[in-house]
């Protein structure tokens with residue numbers, strides 16, 4: 001099973017498929033990315049941020065800017081390395097518990113979930129057997 | 133030059149502001165749709181059915197405590213107070229400033245607001261705004277988590293918000309050449325108007341749309357729309 005997934009991973013990303021997912025959600029995601037005031041008020045609402053020594057990489061806005069934000073920036077230039085990094089963020093740094101609170105109404109879980117969808121569409125998935 | 137930025141350019145920037153905002157707001161309603169039923173139960177203090185609170189009696193002290201504890205006031209009280217004061221000041225000062233009202237009375241025959249602020253109060257508000265922006269800059273530089281997501285664009289946004297208030301203050305107190313500062317003041321406001329609907333500052337209306345209309349556990353209003 002794990003072998004099959006790894007073989008799938010060696011392929012180049014299917015840019016057209018990624019673009020179609022990105023375009024379908026463009027209006028909403030772009031609005032969220034645009035209005036995020038980079039204020040960091042959402043930090044303490046995430047239990048992972050609190051339990052990981054307040055490391056900024058676990059702050060909800062940091063996670064969306066570096067996952068879905070980068071995907072929208074790169075568009076056609078999205079490569080496997082980027083998708084691997086997004087995978088780390090979307091699965092290892094967020095559990096989609098939907099507890100994050102943004103005073104401006106940025107829906108962080110929906111953005112992380114879209115990042116997961118994009119990774120999944122390219123067969124890029126966490127391998128749960130691996131040691132972290 | 134002065135006549136141009138005071139006349140046609142002011143109108144153009146104002147039109148861009150109005151049409152850009154309308155474009156964003158109409159786009160929001162076109163891309164979201166109304167939902168009748170809630171698929172999940174919300175805490176009683178935000179429970180609504182077709183816009184009516186289900187049971188007003190349920191709004192107990194515990195609910196209020198919960199809503200504050202899990203809002204930004206609970207997470208970061210100091211910054212919350214500063215940002216609330218800052219936003220109130222920038223929203224009221226331009227409308228209640230005596231000089232603005234006097235100019236509009238001459239131009240249009242009626243003032244912007246029925247009452248105005250005394251000069252020392254408007255000075256205090258201006259100082260508060262500039263001090264808050266200074267604090268935002270320090271925060272961006274010295275607090276690790278804010279620094280981790282700060283880009284040059286964030287400083288640019290702070291600059292275009294600060295510029296009208298700094299030039300306005302210089303203008304009121306006749307510091308430097310009146311005409312030059314007046315040009316900079318008007319230009320900075322026009323820049324603010326033009327960039328408002330298309331930049332980060334569009335949180336001005338998306339804050340209301342997201343928090344009042346979109347279905348959310350922490351919705352302030354009906355929260356009956358989804359994307």
Ligand code: SF4
Nearest residue numbers: 036037039040042102
């Ligand atoms: S997601 Fe919301 S709370 Fe977090 S930094 Fe952006 S605007 Fe601030």
Ligand code: SF4
Nearest residue numbers: 046094095097098100
């Ligand atoms: S959904 Fe993700 S980002 Fe939000 S609080 Fe949960 S773990 Fe943190």
